[in-house]
Amino acid sequence: MKxxxxxxxxxxxxxxxxxxxxxxxxxxxxxxxxLERLKTKYDxxxxxxxxxxxxxxxxxxxxxxxxGTMAQMDNKYRLDLPEQSIISDGETLWFxxxxxxxxxxxxxxxxxxxxxFLTPQKVLDMYENGEFIYVLADEYSKDGTVMQQIEFxxxxxxxxxxxxxxxxDKKANAIKSVKAFSKDGSRYTLELxxxxxxxxxxxxxxxxxxxxYPDIYIEDLRL
Numbered sequence: 001m002k003x004x005x006x007x008x009x010x011x012x013x014x015x016x017x018x019x020x021x022x023x024x025x026x027x028x029x030x031x032x033x034x035l036e037r038l039k040t041k042y043d044x045x046x047x048x049x050x051x052x053x054x055x056x057x058x059x060x061x062x063x064x065x066x067x068g069t070m071a072q073m074d075n076k077y078r079l080d081l082p083e084q085s086i087i088s089d090g091e092t093l094w095f096x097x098x099x100x101x102x103x104x105x106x107x108x109x110x111x112x113x114x115x116x117f118l119t120p121q122k123v124l125d126m127y128e129n130g131e132f133i134y135v136l137a138d139e140y141s142k143d144g145t146v147m148q149q150i151e152f153x154x155x156x157x158x159x160x161x162x163x164x165x166x167x168x169d170k171k172a173n174a175i176k177s178v179k180a181f182s183k184d185g186s187r188y189t190l191e192l193x194x195x196x197x198x199x200x201x202x203x204x205x206x207x208x209x210x211x212x213y214p215d216i217y218i219e220d221l222r223l
Contacts, residue, residue, distance in 0.1 A: 028135035031150050034168060035134070041173050047073040049199035050192050054081070057187040071199060076206035087208050092222075094208035102217045103208060131155055132164075139170070146170040160184075 042048075049071040056064040068081040075090040085096040093108040131154060138149040148168040154161050162181045169176050179189040210216055 027133050031134045031136040034136060034148055034150060034170075037173055038168065038175065045072075045197055047071075047199050047201070048195065048197050049201075050195045052193060053191045055187075055189040055191075057189075059185040071201060071205065073199075073201060073206065078206055085208075087206060089206045092207075096208060098213075100217070101213065101215065102219065103210060103213075105218065105220045105222060107222045137165075147176070 049069065051067065051069050054066045054068065056066070066081050066083075068079065070080070071078045075088075077086075077088050079086040083097070083099055085094075085098075087094045087096065088108045091108055093106045095104040095106070097103070132152045133155060134150055134152045136148060137151045138147075140147055140149075146169075148170050150166045150168065152164040152166070154163075160182055162183045164181065165179045166175060167177045168174065174195060175192060177189060177191045179187065181187055210218060
């Protein structure tokens with residue numbers, strides 16, 4: 001689930017309405033305008049922090065709703081959920097599993113190169129990498145806010161991901177939610193709350209200090 005959580009954040013695809021798109025160049029130019037506007041905004045942020053709600057729906061299991069926080073400063077980021085934290089200072093990446101009193105240490109650059117592992121920096125690059133077809137599927141008003149619905153479909157038919165859906169606040173030029181649909185029927189929905197673009201962080205916020213966790217089991221997976 002830790003990779004799925006970042007995959008969603010790390011955010012960003014559904015029925016492609018009535019259009020028969022088969023390759024990334026066939027994507028909707030109107031959707032590209034929205035995505036480029038978002039990418040310009042988020043690329044310009046040196047730091048940000050947000051609260052989020054992650055809803056996990058797996059067939060024949062009870063729905064799970066988890067709340068957490070995510071933070072990013074330059075190439076550093078941190079994702080905190082009730083059962084795990086994912087922390088990176090840009091060079092090292094830690095998976096902290098407090099219930100197991102365990103931390104896994106990875107090389108951040110090597111892990112981020114894996115296709116299935118998306119970090120916050122990669123989310124808005126998805127529409128540029130040629131691996132997704134996207135379309136502006138809908139635009140409507142909700143409680144006085146104009147929402148834009150962008151849907152993505154992976155070009156690779158062997159992908160475990162069936163589709164993704166991103167909801168955008170048009171006026172605020174802000175991502176409000178992302179929903180991922182897996183072929184096994186699982187659904188993962190991330191709703192972004194209380195987005196702070198002026199966040200300041202204490203020293204060490206993007207590092208893991210094992211000395212604070214007595215007897216913690218450390219598994220170093222770096223080569």
